[in-house]
Amino acid sequence: MRYGIPILGDRVAPRCTFxxxxxxxxxxxxxxxxxxxxxxxxxxxxxxxxxxxxxRVDTLICGGISRESRDFLDSRDVAIIDNVVGTVDExxxxxxxxxxxxxxxxxxxxxxxxxxxxxxxxTETGKRQNGFSNSLxxxxxxxxxxxxxxxxxxxxxxxxxxxxxxxxxxFNSGPVVDRETARMLEASLDISSERERTxxxxxxxxxxxxxxxxxxxxxxxxxxxxxxxxxxxxxxxRFFDVFPVSCKIGGKSDPATSSGDAFxxxxxxxxxxxxxxxxxxxxxxxxxxxxxxxxxMGADCVFTQASESPVSTLFVKDRSLANNPIGAVYSDYYLxxxxxxxxxxx
Numbered sequence: 450m451r452y453g454i455p456i457l458g459d460r461v462a463p464r465c466t467f468x469x470x471x472x473x474x475x476x477x478x479x480x481x482x483x484x485x486x487x488x489x490x491x492x493x494x495x496x497x498x499x500x501x502x503x504x505r506v507d508t509l510i511c512g513g514i515s516r517e518s519r520d521f522l523d524s525r526d527v528a529i530i531d532n533v534v535g536t537v538d539e540x541x542x543x544x545x546x547x548x549x550x551x552x553x554x555x556x557x558x559x560x561x562x563x564x565x566x567x568x569x570x571x572t573e574t575g576k577r578q579n580g581f582s583n584s585l586x587x588x589x590x591x592x593x594x595x596x597x598x599x600x601x602x603x604x605x606x607x608x609x610x611x612x613x614x615x616x617x618x619x620f621n622s623g624p625v626v627d628r629e630t631a632r633m634l635e636a637s638l639d640i641s642s643e644r645e646r647t648x649x650x651x652x653x654x655x656x657x658x659x660x661x662x663x664x665x666x667x668x669x670x671x672x673x674x675x676x677x678x679x680x681x682x683x684x685x686x687r688f689f690d691v692f693p694v695s696c697k698i699g700g701k702s703d704p705a706t707s708s709g710d711a712f713x714x715x716x717x718x719x720x721x722x723x724x725x726x727x728x729x730x731x732x733x734x735x736x737x738x739x740x741x742x743x744x745x746m747g748a749d750c751v752f753t754q755a756s757e758s759p760v761s762t763l764f765v766k767d768r769s770l771a772n773n774p775i776g777a778v779y780s781d782y783y784l785x786x787x788x789x790x791x792x793x794x795x
Contacts, residue, residue: 454472455511459538465511498525502525530549696744696748725751
């Protein structure tokens with residue numbers, strides 16, 4: 450049996466076509482042997498298929514794989530073991546012991562029959578399981594200085610070469626901990642890796658929901674962005690069942706600001722925002738995904754905490770920068786204001 454493993458660094462690539470090379474492994478009589486390693490030059494499905502065909506690969510072992518790629522490989526009688534996480538050594542050990550299967554390395558709790566590979570080729574249960582290192586205890590985490598948690602100050606950037614750093618190995622067992630998360634990251638990578646067209650954020654939202662097979666979409670919007678929320682809902686309703694819910698739902702007034710002789714807009718502003726109420730309504734509607742449209746800073750945190758469904762922010766409200774908050778980090782005016790404010794507070 451001959452296996453092909455797209456790899457990045459010394460680990461299985463998170464996406465089958467986005468790899469440095471394809472490692473060819475032959476399994477005979479429970480002995481796995483590295484046979485060859487072929488560069489994946491163009492990072493394309495065609496390139497991968499050519500390699501699998503030339504070297505007569507029976508089974509592809511990979512991380513994420515799109516439905517189109519899966520269907521094409523199925524048509525060429527290539528078996529697929531997907532959603533696999535781990536180092537090359539761990540995968541070869543799993544092949545030899547017969548424990549390699551789809552989803553290998555995604556479970557946070559180890560299989561009773563799995564072995565853990567550590568440096569030097571020794572095995573030790575409990576330190577690494579299926580490519581993951583166990584999280585530190587609270588006492589051990591407290592020993593890590595805050596200054597170490599600064600990826601902007603990192604000069605090695607080993608993560609960009611497909612390796613884990615000391616910080617990531619300390620806190621988490623891996624980027625994927627369950628199948629739902631794996632599906633989300635797979636769909637996200639499908640969208641972000643789309644090279645033949647440039648998608649706007651709204652298009653990305655639609656493609657993401659279609660790939661995740663979501664049907665019921667909640668839109669939690671701020672009244673200040675009612676018009677763009679209406680346009681958004683009309684677009685989304687071409688594809689999904691959409692449920693827009695206003696930030697003023699419940700109509701609770703703030704006694705400190707409410708007045709009977711206020712102008713209409715002032716009366717609206719005197720009604721307090723109710724992000725928890727928005728979340729509760731959408732929870733009762735059993736939405737698959739909730740989209741934030743312009744909810745105020747802080748209120749968006751409350752909504753996200755209360756939502757039982759995944760939450761994504763589409764439009765951000767920024768009254769001073771035409772709803773384009775990233776403009777602040779490119780504006781001399783705002784940068785000078787930030788410096789002056791920082792100097793005054795010291």
